[in-house]
Amino acid sequence: MDHDHQMSGNSGMSTTKRYTHMTFFWGKNSEILFTQWPGTRTGMYVLALIILFVLTFLMEWLSHCRLIKSRSNSVAAGLLRTVLHTLHVGLAYLVMLALMSFNVGVLIVAIAGHAAGFFVFGSRIFKRGEKSGEESDLGPPLKC
Secondary structure, three states: OOOOEEEEEEOOEEEEEEOOOOEEEOOEEEEEEEEOHHHHHHHHHHHHHHHHHHHHHHHHHHHHHOOOOOOOOHHHHHHHHHHHHHHHHHHHHHHHHHHOOEEEHHHHHHHHHHHHHHHHHHHOOOOOOOOOOOOOOOOOOOOO
């Protein structure tokens, strides 16, 4: 379904106005994050979904990584925490903007990426020898 409509102004010139979806829809003909991307090409739509999956998976890694020991109070540790937090927030905003395309495929892939990321990094299924008295997995993000 094409959402371009030709409109004539007073000058007699024709302009194109794009209508965006304001409700969820199925289909590969979408715009995600950038104008005319992925457009109408199936391969580009699949690439966009893969990129979104990787972004949400990475967000979960950032939420559960332990790169910095909790007792480290140095300036370098504080700067690294700030950079990781900024990266996490930036990725979260990108995912939110992608979801605003109202494409159901985008929604499903974003949820799947978060689920897979949490399964690998947050569920502790793959971690050995951790103390049972540690913080809950549902605690604040960036427990680095």
